[in-house]
């Protein structure tokens with residue numbers, strides 16, 4: 001069922017988050033894969049910014065602030081890292097998914113950061129590790145929740161919009177190293193090595209506060225759940241554009257992407273759940289109820305040859 005959208009606390013021009021979820025680094029990662037993903041995201045972000053391969057937008061769609069190469073680099077890097085994080089999460093849960101695209105696209109297309117899986121579409125949004133909001137610029141979404149920048153080509157309707165939090169805070173790292181607001185004529189020749197050391201050299205982790213369904217985005221649009229441009233967020237950040245918002249503590253937990261709520265009688269989201277694959281034989285995993293509890297079992301349990309793969313229910 002769609003959730004009731006929890007509103008921010010508003011005092012004049014100040015907006016405060018109410019419904020938080022604590023950052024908890026996702027642990028089920030293979031270190032070599034993390035390293036490999038990081039390198040790929042790095043190359044992609046570097047090519048999209050400093051190397052000037054592929055076109056880029058120098059301001060976000062609704063915003064008025066001009067973005068530097070440093071900002072474009074780090075935003076692209078973090079956005080791609082978030083996409084890889086979701087990819088690894090799905091793979092770890094025995095869900096078939098293609099690796100994210102790291103080819104350089106033209107204007108606008110690259111920064112929608114999406115994944116396709118079993119005919120369903122994911123938009124992936126990244127935020128800082130202490131962030132508790134999924135923010136969607138109002139200008140980017142039509143009244144029925146279609147993604148406007150992709151309207152001529154590409155995905156317009158996302159079944160799920162997933163929030164991913166990243167640690168450390170990339171913009172802060174860039175700022176500390178005086179790379180964030182650098183003008184183009186100040187960029188040193190060894191910028192790539194520098195970024196490799198300062199950004200890629202960090203240990204990155206992430207978590208998944210949750211996701212929303214397309215219908216909930218439509219609801220947020222109808223109900224005008226918006227933080228307006230120039231409003232102050234949590235007394236610290238001035239908003240540079242109008243944004244629809246969802247609070248981290250008010251989103252669906254990730255496991256809902258593949259597990260129905262076992263207590264629900266009527267499951268209206270059944271068609272949106274992803275199918276898991278048995279790591280043993282490749283058949284579908286199904287939820288079964290044993291004498292004491294629910295578990296995942298292989299569809300091939302009654303087949304020939306019989307597959308007895310089983311796993312306990314967990315996040």
Ligand SMILES: [Zn+2]
Pocket residue numbers: 278279280281282283298299300307308309
């Ligand atoms: Zn099996």
